[in-house]
Amino acid sequence: MENHYQKFFPTSSSPAPSAATYGPFTANTLVPSNRQALNNGKFVGSESDDQLKPSAGDDKNKDKKIRKPRYAFQTRSRVDILDDGYRWRKYGQKAVKNNKFPRGYYRCTHTGCSVKKQVQRLTKDESVVVTTYEGMHNHPIDKAADNFEHILSQMHIYRPFFKPIHL
DNA sequence: CGCCTTTGACCCGCGC
């Protein structure tokens, strides 16, 4: 199978390295209607995986449990992969129960950056894509200046939600 | 030629 999701906008003259793969988001994902896009992209929520076990007699209940907050975003898009300006490498894909669409697992390729994200499309609404981020980037965005404009506008969405949260 | 996707296997936690 090839890429079902074509990138709608040509990468101009920029020989964007592998941006081709990540271009989609910069495409007409959120661009179509300016502010309207903001309405389309809604913050689903954040989960702290620190579910305290109600174990009564558990002994060493240290915080060995690595709580990794996750941030989910719901976006109306025809493309699965939303490009936030970082470089991601897909490391897995699994079919999810109750969903006819597979979920993709991506990891930030930046050295030392272990940010992960997963992308899932809803069966109910084929046009809705849920992107779940895990962790925070500790490095600048590596992206061509070409699309920076688009990225910035997208950043408006992520910023408010990412900022107040600490790992 | 390097980086990335694909894909099945493997792993792990959990519920029965």
Place this chain on the structure above:
DNA sequence: GCGCGGGTCAAAGGCG
């Protein structure tokens, strides 16, 4: 203990 569901690994192939 076993099966299931979800998450990750790693080999092999693809594309720019």
